[in-house]
Amino acid sequence: MPDAEDGRAVPLSAESLDHGTNVLVAGEPFTGKREVMLELLDTPDRGAILATTKRSAARLQQSFDRRYDASEWDLRFVDCVSKGRSVEDVRETETVRYVSDPGDLTGIGIELSGFMQDFYHRDDLERARLGFDSLSPVLMYADLRRVYQFLHVITGRIASSGFSGVFTLDTVRGNRESAQQLMQVFDALVEVRETDDAEELRVRGGDFGPKSWTEF
Numbered sequence: 001m002p003d004a005e006d007g008r009a010v011p012l013s014a015e016s017l018d019h020g021t022n023v024l025v026a027g028e029p030f031t032g033k034r035e036v037m038l039e040l041l042d043t044p045d046r047g048a049i050l051a052t053t054k055r056s057a058a059r060l061q062q063s064f065d066r067r068y069d070a071s072e073w074d075l076r077f078v079d080c081v082s083k084g085r086s087v088e089d090v091r092e093t094e095t096v097r098y099v100s101d102p103g104d105l106t107g108i109g110i111e112l113s114g115f116m117q118d119f120y121h122r123d124d125l126e127r128a129r130l131g132f133d134s135l136s137p138v139l140m141y142a143d144l145r146r147v148y149q150f151l152h153v154i155t156g157r158i159a160s161s162g163f164s165g166v167f168t169l170d171t172v173r174g175n176r177e178s179a180q181q182l183m184q185v186f187d188a189l190v191e192v193r194e195t196d197d198a199e200e201l202r203v204r205g206g207d208f209g210p211k212s213w214t215e216f
Contacts, residue, residue, distance in 0.1 A: 010035055010216050011201070012190070014042035016208040019127060020159040023206065025168045026179055027192030032199045032216065033168040036190055037131045038067050040166045040208070047128035049115045051078040053102040053137040060133065074125065076115040078108060080137075103141025105150040112154060120161050130158055132167040135182070136175070144178050151185045 017023070017040055025033045041048045052060045057077035064070060076095050083090045083098040090098045097114075099107035112130065119125040138147055151167075158165040167186070171179050183189060188206035192199065193213070201216055203209035
């Protein structure tokens with residue numbers, strides 16, 4: 001979805017997403033899944049960890065800024081893009097960490113777990129959220145078994161911490177079977193599709209959005 005679309009209204013209730021819940025947002029490419037993910041990151045604690053495998057941390061923050069007042073948030077980023085491209089400043093900071101590519105599951109896991117541990121020990125971030133955009137490049141670098149094991153560990157840590165996680169995935173012809181297997185580690189699914197008139201979504205396994213196809 002073009003960046004200009006970021007920030008539009010999405011018919012989901014982020015406050016109704018239970019603590020410890022992990023959500024998969026799945027659909028064809030360019031169907032607004034990133035917007036859905038950002039909508040579900042909304043939390044009164046204003047704390048979020050974002051992993052990005054398609055765009056740089058700086059570009060993902062731009063999308064975030066179009067939806068929220070980032071000055072009110074405590075954000076952390078795990079950038080799986082910039083280091084491999086070697087075209088942007090990749091100096092790590094307290095809020096941004098870099099891994100070599102989307103296939104470095106060990107590196108991604110270490111950085112995400114480190115940020116989660118930092119947030120967990122803070123009294124003001126009891127309901128922090130984690131967004132992962134997207135699992136599709138990860139599946140191009142790593143086999144399904146490794147990705148499943150990685151997600152099993154990360155979603156388990158999210159659940160045990162009382163946070164919530166939202167992961168996006170492109171469901172193209174070649175990986176729909178993979179998506180079905182990965183769904184086993186998630187508590188809920190948001191399906192997204194494009195029709196002739198608009199994009200629509202529906203929720204399966206949760207009470208934070210419409211059960212039938214709804215335009216957004």
